[in-house]
Amino acid sequence: MVSRWQAAIAGVVAAAVALGVAELIAIFSGPPSAPLIAVGATVVDAAPEPAKDFAIRLFGVHDKTALLVGTTILLAVFAALIGLAARRWRWAGFAGIGLFALIGVSAAVTRPNASWTAALPTLLGSAAALFVLFGLLSPTPFALHPYRQKYAAPDAAIGAEQRGTDGTGRRGFMKLAGALGLGAVAAGVVGRMISGRRGVSEARSAITLPQPSSPAPAVPANVDPAPAPLARYVTSNRDFYRIDTALVTPQVDPAGWSLKIHGRVKNPLTITYAQLMAMPMVERYVTLACVSNEVGGDLISNARWLGVPVATLLSQAQPEAGADQVVSTSADGWTCGTPTEVLLDGRDALLAVGMNGEPLPVDHGFPVRMVVPGLYGYVSACKWIVGMELTSFADFDAYWIRKGWAAKGPIKTQSRIDVPRGGSTVEAGDVVVAGVAWAQHRGITAVEVNVGDGQWRPAELAGTVGPDTWRQWSLRWNAAPGTYTLQVRAADTTGELQSSRKIPIFPDGAEGYHSISVTVR
Ligand SMILES: Nc1nc2c(c(=O)[nH]1)N[C@H]1C(S)=C(S)[C@@H](COP(=O)(O)O)O[C@H]1N2
Ligand SMILES: [Mo]
Numbered sequence: 001m002v003s004r005w006q007a008a009i010a011g012v013v014a015a016a017v018a019l020g021v022a023e024l025i026a027i028f029s030g031p032p033s034a035p036l037i038a039v040g041a042t043v044v045d046a047a048p049e050p051a052k053d054f055a056i057r058l059f060g061v062h063d064k065t066a067l068l069v070g071t072t073i074l075l076a077v078f079a080a081l082i083g084l085a086a087r088r089w090r091w092a093g094f095a096g097i098g099l100f101a102l103i104g105v106s107a108a109v110t111r112p113n114a115s116w117t118a119a120l121p122t123l124l125g126s127a128a129a130l131f132v133l134f135g136l137l138s139p140t141p142f143a144l145h146p147y148r149q150k151y152a153a154p155d156a157a158i159g160a161e162q163r164g165t166d167g168t169g170r171r172g173f174m175k176l177a178g179a180l181g182l183g184a185v186a187a188g189v190v191g192r193m194i195s196g197r198r199g200v201s202e203a204r205s206a207i208t209l210p211q212p213s214s215p216a217p218a219v220p221a222n223v224d225p226a227p228a229p230l231a232r233y234v235t236s237n238r239d240f241y242r243i244d245t246a247l248v249t250p251q252v253d254p255a256g257w258s259l260k261i262h263g264r265v266k267n268p269l270t271i272t273y274a275q276l277m278a279m280p281m282v283e284r285y286v287t288l289a290c291v292s293n294e295v296g297g298d299l300i301s302n303a304r305w306l307g308v309p310v311a312t313l314l315s316q317a318q319p320e321a322g323a324d325q326v327v328s329t330s331a332d333g334w335t336c337g338t339p340t341e342v343l344l345d346g347r348d349a350l351l352a353v354g355m356n357g358e359p360l361p362v363d364h365g366f367p368v369r370m371v372v373p374g375l376y377g378y379v380s381a382c383k384w385i386v387g388m389e390l391t392s393f394a395d396f397d398a399y400w401i402r403k404g405w406a407a408k409g410p411i412k413t414q415s416r417i418d419v420p421r422g423g424s425t426v427e428a429g430d431v432v433v434a435g436v437a438w439a440q441h442r443g444i445t446a447v448e449v450n451v452g453d454g455q456w457r458p459a460e461l462a463g464t465v466g467p468d469t470w471r472q473w474s475l476r477w478n479a480a481p482g483t484y485t486l487q488v489r490a491a492d493t494t495g496e497l498q499s500s501r502k503i504p505i506f507p508d509g510a511e512g513y514h515s516i517s518v519t520v521r
Contacts, residue, residue, distance in 0.1 A: 006177075011133065014097070021128040031248075041246075042111070170270055225472055250330065261387075269316060310349040311343060327398055336398045349369060424518060437471055
């Protein structure tokens, strides 16, 4: 019989082979069908709000990586236990691997839009795992293999004390296990690489964006006050914040893309990418913000979007009276619900195909996403959009609403200090305090800064193209040596002053003044 250690290693190697083989099969059946991704995605969707909150607080933007690493470690521990159990009882090996296969297959075939082929990576991976597990656990591992003799030969020379009790040799076992483990990792890496290549980045580069029939307003010269602010008025695609639940970015080919507008409409319709691209396009600057942005946080960015007004399509579909919610569905099954009224009130709500002059980046929703000025992303900014269903708020709760977030998500008036950085030391004298303020679709009218003396001084506002974007502000402060707490607050066109009450992001966005500490020397 192999030793306990060898049995545990056999279990882990079998699991690695299962995942490696699964990644290779997933080249054909699609990355979301790989068991690690399918199970991870199921966990993400099922996680209750407190668990998700905890993970984000602990791992920040690395929460998805943490989930995958955590799942892999758990899997390795269970695999070792299965190896140990199978050493005694053969049936335990079958049962253990069978259980994992069941979990993997159930997760993979129940992902949105999954076909039966989604079961293949797990099934073939598990078959390979059974073969490897029992091969390694046998008294003469893979003895039937014709090349077995080659591995066994050098061992014969190393003396009985170094060999296993069965005479096959510990070294031979480790070599085999190591080779299989390495092979499994290589298979996984190669599988992922090929899947990545088979993505839609080529289809994306082949796209030429149409000219807008209604171009974006010219950006005034004074939107970025000197000295250069920390966040530019227009965020580059590369720097634009990214938030979504996708463990692997959905790869949606524009050639096969269509958008179905259905539900409570008089005239259900389906449009293709070519049809959408042929429609009159408008181009607008809109600042997106995430409801999970903490006071002072950076989950907010501004871009120039090119797209078709949502209202154009809705008016073709003709919503029925009482259909007060439009539920957008992403290719990966994520949903968000937007008030029909907001989409029809004349604001520049777009089905966007372009971002800062380029086709939408894949991470930001290629080929088509929704952008709605004034609403947080979780109720409006559906990426990889494939469907819009007219329904009512009474009848349907979208993804985040089921987890307790507010059904309606208007963006709150907020402001942030970007320079100086909190906790930094600056030279006494003329200090520039600067940052951004936002109140999308209402527009910022004033920003005030308190440099620690209780007085609110008006900051200078930089230019803007309109109410749908954030706005830079700055203040010259004649600072004497000391330590100060700086605070900022903004007012919007409703005349309302930003709320000073400190409240957390859940359930409808944080409130409170951004406050930093600065030392002047
Ligand atoms: N398909 C899909 N679309 C989505 C999300 C998502 O998880 N899946 N997240 C939303 C949220 S919460 C935000 S804040 C914005 C962020 O868009 P960005 O990643 O382009 O900045 O996308 C929205 N659209
Ligand atoms: Mo968000």
